[in-house]
Amino acid sequence: MQPYEQKQLLERVNRESATIGAAIPEQITVQGEEIDLREFVFEIKRRDTVPAGERDRVERAKRNLRRERLDRLEPIEENEVDFATGEDLAASIIGIDRALEALEQLEPADIESEAERQEAMDQKRWMSFLKKALGHEDASRRRGGR
Structure with a gap:
């Protein structure tokens, strides 16, 4: 070819x-x-x-x-x-x-379980955002990483 x-x-x-x-x-x-x-x-x-x-x-x-x-x-x-x-x-x-x-x-x-899964993922993203915004994620990395 x-x-x-x-x-x-x-x-x-x-x-x-x-x-x-x-x-x-x-x-x-x-x-x-x-x-x-x-x-x-x-x-x-x-x-x-x-x-x-x-x-x-x-x-x-x-x-x-x-x-x-x-x-x-x-x-x-x-x-x-x-x-x-x-x-x-x-x-x-x-x-x-x-x-x-x-x-x-x-x-x-199963729309209900899909909605629950989406809600759990949203909540996880929100918690991750809050940790970053409040600086908790960096502090826990410093303690746990050393």
């Missing part, structure tokens, strides 16, 4: 708008396993929220898709394939990105 062709493919897969109008692949092989990706994504999206029992499955699927994306991107980055193969890989990467976007947009079903 020529350097300009490689650059063109890399720009295509890394473009923010690459997934606009892109379709989620019907099936995809991820880590050697054939997955009905479109069916999986639509099944999860139909619910509008991710039930607690499905959350692990969705998170595992997202991790596997991210790993597969990197595995498909590497031959393009390393210029190990011809342009035609690179185009096929780029198209599949964009399809994976589209599926990931759809899965990332889902809300957890």
Whole structure:
């Protein structure tokens, strides 16, 4: 593959708008396993929220898709394939990105626990801010660090 062709493919897969109008692949092989990706994504999206029992499955699927994306991107980055193969890989990467976007947009079903988690994180940030503002963080570092 020529350097300009490689650059063109890399720009295509890394473009923010690459997934606009892109379709989620019907099936995809991820880590050697054939997955009905479109069916999986639509099944999860139909619910509008991710039930607690499905959350692990969705998170595992997202991790596997991210790993597969990197595995498909590497031959393009390393210029190990011809342009035609690179185009096929780029198209599949964009399809994976589209599926990931759809899965990332889902809300957890347990809104109350999500709200509690957000509140706890806000409280932790507030306490950290107060410690810094009042100088307590520096004093505890001096005592504990020596």
